[in-house]
Amino acid sequence: MHKRIIRKPKSISNRLEVVASRLRDLFGVPVRKRRLPDPLDLLVATILSQNTNDINSHKAYLNLKSRYPDFMDLAVARPREVERLIKVGGIANKKSKTIVAVVAQIQKKFAGFEKRKLRRENRDTLIDLLTELNGVGYKTASCVALFALGDDDAFPVDTHVHRVLNRLGIVCQKTPDKTYLAVRDSIPKGMGFEIHLNLIKFGRKVCTAQKPRCYECVLFDVCDWKEKNLGAEKKAPVADEDKIQFMLLEEV
DSSP states (O other): OOOOOOOOOOSHHHHHHHHHHHHHHHHOOOOOOSSOOOHHHHHHHHHHTTTSOHHHHHHHHHHHHHHOSSGGGGGGSOHHHHHHHTGGGSOHHHHHHHHHHHHHHHHHHOSOOOHHHHTTSOHHHHHHHHHTSTTOOHHHHHHIIIIISOOTTOOOOOHHHHHHHHHHTSOOOSSHHHHHHHHTTOSOTTOHHHHHHHHHHHHHHTSOSSSOOGGGOTTGGGOOOTTOOOTTTTOOOOOOHHHHHHHHHHHO
8 A cells, every 4th residue: 555645735825725724723713893994094004003013003093093083184294293193103203204195195196095996996906006105015005905995815914924924935035025926816715814814823923033833833744944943842743723722822
């Protein structure tokens, strides 16, 4: 009898399906909020989230929203005032100028920045239009499509997603933007939301930038990373999702 040889899927799409299945067992299926955020609110919030933690970026967002309930009014705001309001989020000087400039460009280039109108555009066309705005990259544009427009095929690539996909060997790219371009046409249909959020959780909890927990990784056998961390005790990799999930819940 010939021994059965199990081969890794070769296509990006098939490998992502394997990743999605195992992370779904580990984290479950992410649930969308019933009410989607306003596209401009989401865009500004994403800019504020850059290079800071969620708590500080949210404080900066609330400060800005209290002064400018309609973010379209930011087009004529003074960058110094915006900088003062968002200081808690870090890099306030740069972010304030970016936000004011982006909103001003949106007023000129878009005939309304509403869900109904934006959804008429093809996803890639919309993302290309958004990335023409100075200060808006693929991640921010994809976040608008995924979270504000409810497009489950959109797929933002942040530092966590970039790191995990490259360690797994699904892509071999040097920047998140290049990783995005390499995978955006290979996302399994309707699974962008699930894979994006579960990869972020996985990158924060298991496949961390420093000292990743490879010895407790449910993707260990499908990972091509040559520098796998087996831990000080050289623990064997485990596939017991319940054990891993319990470990993660303890740290939340």
